[in-house]
Amino acid sequence: MSELIQPLIQQENELNWFSKDTYLLIVQQGFRNVDWSRASDELLLYLFLHDEPSIGTKRKQSTLKEYFREVNQFFSYIHQWYESVREIHPELVTQYQLDLEQRGYKSTTLRRKSTVVQQFLQFLYKYEMVEQDLTKSMKRISLQKDQLVNRDFYEEEVQALLEYFKKNDWYMYTLLFTLVSTGLRIQELCSAKWSSITYQPEANLYFVSVVGKRDKLREVPLFNEVLEVLQEFRMRRGFSGELNGQNTPLFPKPNGDHYNFKYLSNEFTKQIENLQEQFPFIKRRIEMEKQFAESGKSVRFRITPHTCRHYTAAYYLSKGADLKAIQDLLDHESSVTTDQYLRRTRKFSEHAAVKIGGSFMNAQ
Template sequence: MELTFSTTSITLPTDVDWYDATLYQQIQQHGFRHVDWDRLSDEWLLYIYLHDEPTLGSKRKESTLKEYFRDIRDFLLFVRDLAPSVRSLHHEEVSAYQGHLEARGYKPTTLRRKTTVIHSFLRFLHRRGIIEEDLTASMKRIAVKKESLVNRDFYEEEVQALLDYFKEHDYFMYTLLYTLVSTGLRIQELASAKWSGIYYQPDVDLHFITVFGKRDKLREVPLFEEVFQVIREFRNRRGLSLDLSKDTESALFPKPNGAHYHFKYLSNEFSKNMYQLKDTFSFIAKRIQLEEATRQEGKPIKYRITPHTCRHYTAAYYLSKGADLKAIQDLLDHDSSQTTDQYLRRTRKFSEHAAVKIGGQFMK
């Protein structure tokens, strides 16, 4: 698809693929200084923003592009009722949109994420000189209490009970849960990992799996021997090759045909199967009850077991085995030690509690 350029304007097609950077590259080659921004619709400002990577050498994933597109498109639809274009917005109307989001009942974490995307979009327009005023200056910050919203506690006896159950009844979930709790992999990383990414490191007598994390950052994640054997058995049951050198395409955690699962499918299956065990395990039923109770009280907290819960378990497990904060940070691919410390906050709060220090018994 080719663009038609004149000295000051661009004729844009109407059937653009929002997630294809081809048109953006053509505009870039033509030169942004030659673009008459006033002739571009708000939708095309959105398209250019999506593909204007903030970091040289990086590329936003399609899942990120879709999320940004959805959030900014909703913002632009709201804008149309207030102003002819985003170029003529007043900062009070940006605040009105934040109020609109809040009124829709989004939880604080979602509200903060959506606000961050709009903030980034408006800053981009200001830096490009498309809008004169920095409309983000009056945007309100979103308060998210660290002590609430999500309870990621996952205890060893719960993990062991679930592993025992799934090993007997559901090898798919057994392999999925065992891999997640032992590696700390994000569900996106597990879904995209390849079987051929496994290699043996004789110096430490461990298998490792090469994965690409956030920002396509490469890292090596250990696979304990028993976990490696469980994955091998899972593949064997699906009739797939166990030869690491020959099978270069199939997924680490494969579909029956060896292809990769979509991470959202794995996440939904994991959470659904956990929920269905509410009549089997009292700790799952209790989590659901607590979640419902806090929702009715107007202060909802998530207690359910999700793939992300497993990452918190991994952090706590490694801490209990003597690993330091930096080693756990590297394992989980956290940019900041503060994130890792937040994962371990509740573990430390209880282990360092004054009652624990005196032996947990008031009067002997």
């Protein structure tokens, strides 16, 4: 073992979790030169977090925090019986999955937690930090369609909220109008810059460049009326509405900083839920979610920023856009995801009952 590496595996308490220096040092010396039997679980987790899946990419801080949290939860479970992950057997990983299920986690959460643990264990096996593939007994987490989040957002609901917010809350009006018209993810909206707006003569439209999932750059259309609303919002907050390349957030906080996407997402949902006494459809959504929960079903009906993306998909479909065009607009890696977005829209529009009209028996 290299004399440079040996002290590292004994100093996990001194690890700088935000620095790749230790990871790069071990890479330079070679993983094969390390006696992993003496490495702490914390060091193994550190290396996993900094082992990017491909050169030229970097995991987001939010992703790193999620991976750290999920693997540490896994550690808390296995450390009840074993000192290190290197000592466990594949069956214990399956037991962990069953333990999560017994705790009442939803299937979507179970799948997310299992996926992170699986990736971590595969990383250990890949670099021979463990002697066997600990994932070979892991169970697949199936998601029934009825367990998926109901993201439908209907035209009359969108119009009613836009009309209300336009009169009473320009902040929410701008946020809602931008989300439903662009299909932007809330993370993309929060990170977008005003200077990234360009006019494309061939399309006769303005576009904003955003970096989405997988660090993919794409152009998202800003229709004229949406751009005007954004300009008004910015001017009300003391920022320029001119397209002069000002390097400020597209949707700025009052102090000019970017919003934290989790805060903005929660605030968006909360502001809409606060209107449940004024809009029956909001109250009905909340009550339906509670009813399903009481019957042991996990179906969400609340209006969130992600709900707006489903509305965008349905809107473009109604205007004649094909599945591939909608997939590109929303930056879906697979057309299967886009098809799931539109499943309920087509389910009702193509339902057999529609073919016979609004009456079952039209008595004369």
